[in-house]
Amino acid sequence: MLYNPAFLVLSRNRSRRVRLHKWLLLGCLLGVAQVQGHGINNPEMFDSVLHYQTAETTLPHHLQVQPASSIRFLNSQDANHVIYDVWGGSPDSSIIGMLLPRNLSPVSEGGWGLSLQHLDTGYVDARRWKNIDAKQLLKTLQKNSQAEVLNWALPPTFNPQTGVLMFATEVKLPGAQDTAIFPKVLLLGREGLLLMKGIIEKKHWEGMKATLQDLAFSVTFQDGYRYTDVQAGDRLYDYGMTALITETPVQDPERKTSSAPLLFPWIAVLLGLGLMGTLMGKRVRSASLTVRPD
Structure with a gap:
C-alpha cells in the first residue's frame, strides 16, 4: 500500500472518527430534546451569541469563503459551539x-450545518471518474458503515472544472422514527481537499438539497491552488475517487505500476531519465483533464 497521509490520519484517529459518528447519530436521534436538554429552546437567543459571517473570509490552506445569498458562515470556535450545544458532540x-x-437557526426545526475540514491528500486524479459504478459504491458503503445505509439520497456527481464532488446517503438509525440523510460535499484542490459534511432528517432533506449547489460554490481555493491549477510534478493522491466516497483505502488500478517488472528496455531508459516518480504514481503526470462533468 502506498503512503497516504489522509488515510494514516484516519487510522491513527479511528477512535476520534467513531466519536464523531456517535455525536452525529446522537444529534439526529435526540433532536429538539437534546437542544432543550442544554437549555436551548430559543433560536434568536442562541443565534445572538454566534458570529455569523456573510462577507468574504479567508481560511487556512488557501481557502476563500464567499457565502452565497442563501448561506452564512461560522468560524471554528462558533462551529464547535454548535457541535457541542446542539449536536451533543465534543469540540x-x-x-x-x-x-x-x-x-x-441550528436549533430551529429542520436546522442544519455542514462542518468544514481540510485534508492534506495531494492532488486527486479523476481521469477514471467515468468508470465509477454508483451501485457498487453503495454496496461498499453498506458493507463498511457502522450504520444501516439504505440508499443514495443523492448519487455521486463530480465536476472536474470546479473540483466539486457531492453525494448523500440515506441511513436508518436505531430507534429513530425517520431515516437520516448524510450529505457530503468535497472540494478538490491542487494540494488537498475540503470536506463538508453534516446530517439531517429525511423529512427536511429536500429543503437542504436545494441549497447544495450554493454550498459548493460558497468555498473555493485561491488562484494557484484550485483543482485546474495542477502542474506536472505535484504530489498525487495514492487512491482513486472510490476511496474518497467510501472512506476505504482502495488502490486506483490506473496507478498499480509500482510493482511492475522491467519487461522492456525503454522502461529502464525512462527511469534513467528521472521519470521514476511518474511511473510509481507519486507525481502528477499531466495537467490536462480528460473527464467531463456528468
Whole structure:
C-alpha cells in the first residue's frame, strides 16, 4: 500500500472518527430534546451569541469563503459551539468552520450545518471518474458503515472544472422514527481537499438539497491552488475517487505500476531519465483533464 497521509490520519484517529459518528447519530436521534436538554429552546437567543459571517473570509490552506445569498458562515470556535450545544458532540480542532442556511437557526426545526475540514491528500486524479459504478459504491458503503445505509439520497456527481464532488446517503438509525440523510460535499484542490459534511432528517432533506449547489460554490481555493491549477510534478493522491466516497483505502488500478517488472528496455531508459516518480504514481503526470462533468 502506498503512503497516504489522509488515510494514516484516519487510522491513527479511528477512535476520534467513531466519536464523531456517535455525536452525529446522537444529534439526529435526540433532536429538539437534546437542544432543550442544554437549555436551548430559543433560536434568536442562541443565534445572538454566534458570529455569523456573510462577507468574504479567508481560511487556512488557501481557502476563500464567499457565502452565497442563501448561506452564512461560522468560524471554528462558533462551529464547535454548535457541535457541542446542539449536536451533543465534543469540540474538534480540525474543524475550520461551518456553512449554514441564512433562514434557519441550528436549533430551529429542520436546522442544519455542514462542518468544514481540510485534508492534506495531494492532488486527486479523476481521469477514471467515468468508470465509477454508483451501485457498487453503495454496496461498499453498506458493507463498511457502522450504520444501516439504505440508499443514495443523492448519487455521486463530480465536476472536474470546479473540483466539486457531492453525494448523500440515506441511513436508518436505531430507534429513530425517520431515516437520516448524510450529505457530503468535497472540494478538490491542487494540494488537498475540503470536506463538508453534516446530517439531517429525511423529512427536511429536500429543503437542504436545494441549497447544495450554493454550498459548493460558497468555498473555493485561491488562484494557484484550485483543482485546474495542477502542474506536472505535484504530489498525487495514492487512491482513486472510490476511496474518497467510501472512506476505504482502495488502490486506483490506473496507478498499480509500482510493482511492475522491467519487461522492456525503454522502461529502464525512462527511469534513467528521472521519470521514476511518474511511473510509481507519486507525481502528477499531466495537467490536462480528460473527464467531463456528468
